[in-house]
Amino acid sequence: IDLCKWIRLNDLQCVYPNVDIALRMYTCTPAANCSAKRSFSCLKRVKNYLRLTISEERLNYLAILCIEKTILQDLDINFVIDEFSRRKARRKVLK
Template structure:
């Protein structure tokens, strides 16, 4: 799902397996954010609906461009949700960990009276 060329050349077996894995990863008790079977069917239709320029050319469409396309068509609710999750989850957590370790330096015990607004300004 990272770009159009990878999406275009996934066979049905691998695509369905990935969709079901995503469904199980996003399931909490009985609540599920994405239905794997519906996502699979929507991605199959999306593969056919993407314009030829999305796959061909020097640079294939990125995941952001595919998400924008699905927003415009307003036909793929599971695909749109999956792309939103894909684009909001960081690949690594190293930057978040660095931010929290630097927070300890900024707000020590002696400077615990610092206001939230000042702390946000220093952290950014």
């Protein structure tokens, strides 16, 4: 990572383009593999727990929520509830 930063700071990516690309690929690879393994592990747990009691579509939605739990934790739950109730409202608006 330090070498990659040094190449970028000194504008040497034009001189060493293949080294720059290789270093960027190397720094990104571990995070991508780890994330994919966690995602499949999470999906396996969700599928085992809910396999017989839930539809395929809902199972997929729950798997996505479990995989992306960091994004889910940052959401404002009150906004989600208000938006859901606004979209699913069965009342007619009186003028």
